[in-house]
Amino acid sequence: MDVLIYLIPAALFLGLLGLCAFLWSLRKGQYEDLDGAAERILFDEEETPGKDPDRTGRPN
Template sequence: MAMLVYLLPLALFLGALGLTAFLWALRNGQYEDLDGAAARILIDADKAAE
Protein backbone atom coordinates (compact mmCIF):
# COMPACT_ATOMS: atom_id res chain seq x y z
CA MET A 1 0.00 0.00 0.00
CA ALA A 2 2.87 2.35 0.72
CA MET A 3 4.16 1.76 -2.81
CA LEU A 4 1.13 3.61 -4.19
CA VAL A 5 2.51 6.80 -2.67
CA TYR A 6 5.43 6.51 -5.07
CA LEU A 7 3.82 4.80 -8.07
CA LEU A 8 0.74 6.99 -8.47
CA PRO A 9 2.63 10.31 -8.79
CA LEU A 10 5.17 8.60 -11.05
CA ALA A 11 2.41 7.30 -13.31
CA LEU A 12 0.73 10.71 -13.42
CA PHE A 13 4.04 12.40 -14.21
CA LEU A 14 4.85 9.98 -17.03
CA GLY A 15 1.35 10.35 -18.46
CA ALA A 16 1.63 14.14 -18.40
CA LEU A 17 5.07 13.90 -20.00
CA GLY A 18 3.71 11.72 -22.81
CA LEU A 19 0.77 14.06 -23.36
CA THR A 20 3.12 17.06 -23.46
CA ALA A 21 5.35 15.33 -26.02
CA PHE A 22 2.32 14.48 -28.17
CA LEU A 23 0.97 18.02 -28.06
CA TRP A 24 4.42 19.41 -28.90
CA ALA A 25 4.66 17.11 -31.93
CA LEU A 26 1.15 18.07 -32.99
CA ARG A 27 1.91 21.79 -32.83
CA ASN A 28 5.19 21.41 -34.73
CA GLY A 29 3.54 19.73 -37.72
CA GLN A 30 4.82 16.20 -37.21
CA TYR A 31 1.47 14.76 -38.30
CA GLU A 32 0.82 17.03 -41.27
CA ASP A 33 1.85 14.73 -44.12
CA LEU A 34 1.28 11.10 -43.16
CA ASP A 35 1.12 9.84 -46.75
CA GLY A 36 4.25 11.64 -47.94
CA ALA A 37 6.68 9.37 -46.12
CA ALA A 38 4.85 6.28 -47.35
CA ALA A 39 4.99 7.46 -50.97
CA ARG A 40 8.56 8.75 -50.73
CA ILE A 41 9.92 5.25 -50.21
CA LEU A 42 8.57 4.27 -53.64
CA ILE A 43 10.38 7.05 -55.53
CA ASP A 44 13.62 5.90 -57.13
CA ALA A 45 16.45 8.14 -55.91
CA ASP A 46 18.50 7.67 -59.10
CA LYS A 47 15.73 8.90 -61.38
CA ALA A 48 14.96 11.84 -59.11
CA ALA A 49 18.61 13.01 -59.27
CA GLU A 50 18.56 13.22 -63.06
Protein backbone atom coordinates in the same frame (compact mmCIF):
# COMPACT_ATOMS: atom_id res chain seq x y z
CA MET B 1 0.36 -0.22 0.20
CA ASP B 2 2.86 2.47 1.10
CA VAL B 3 4.41 2.02 -2.34
CA LEU B 4 1.27 3.51 -3.91
CA ILE B 5 2.21 6.86 -2.40
CA TYR B 6 5.19 6.87 -4.79
CA LEU B 7 3.76 4.97 -7.75
CA ILE B 8 0.59 7.01 -8.34
CA PRO B 9 2.38 10.40 -8.62
CA ALA B 10 5.09 8.79 -10.75
CA ALA B 11 2.47 7.32 -13.11
CA LEU B 12 0.63 10.64 -13.32
CA PHE B 13 3.87 12.49 -14.02
CA LEU B 14 4.87 10.07 -16.80
CA GLY B 15 1.40 10.26 -18.32
CA LEU B 16 1.51 14.05 -18.28
CA LEU B 17 4.99 13.99 -19.78
CA GLY B 18 3.79 11.73 -22.61
CA LEU B 19 0.79 13.96 -23.24
CA CYS B 20 3.04 17.04 -23.39
CA ALA B 21 5.36 15.30 -25.85
CA PHE B 22 2.40 14.36 -28.04
CA LEU B 23 0.99 17.89 -28.01
CA TRP B 24 4.42 19.31 -28.79
CA SER B 25 4.74 16.99 -31.81
CA LEU B 26 1.30 18.07 -33.01
CA ARG B 27 2.31 21.74 -32.86
CA LYS B 28 5.57 21.07 -34.69
CA GLY B 29 3.71 19.42 -37.60
CA GLN B 30 4.92 15.84 -37.22
CA TYR B 31 1.58 14.47 -38.40
CA GLU B 32 0.94 16.89 -41.27
CA ASP B 33 2.07 14.71 -44.19
CA LEU B 34 1.33 11.08 -43.35
CA ASP B 35 1.13 9.92 -46.97
CA GLY B 36 4.29 11.67 -48.13
CA ALA B 37 6.74 9.18 -46.64
CA ALA B 38 4.66 6.23 -47.82
CA GLU B 39 4.66 7.54 -51.39
CA ARG B 40 8.27 8.72 -51.32
CA ILE B 41 9.59 5.22 -50.75
CA LEU B 42 7.89 3.94 -53.90
CA PHE B 43 9.70 6.28 -56.28
CA ASP B 44 13.42 6.20 -57.05
CA GLU B 45 15.46 9.33 -56.83
CA GLU B 46 16.66 10.66 -60.13
CA GLU B 47 20.22 9.58 -60.80
CA THR B 48 22.72 12.37 -61.14
CA PRO B 49 25.24 12.01 -63.96
CA GLY B 50 28.77 11.15 -62.93
CA LYS B 51 27.93 9.03 -59.92
CA ASP B 52 27.92 5.28 -59.44
CA PRO B 53 24.55 3.53 -59.48
CA ASP B 54 25.26 2.16 -55.98
CA ARG B 55 25.03 5.77 -54.70
CA THR B 56 28.38 5.76 -52.94
CA GLY B 57 29.03 9.25 -54.19
CA ARG B 58 32.27 8.35 -55.93
CA PRO B 59 32.66 9.73 -59.44
CA ASN B 60 32.91 7.28 -62.35
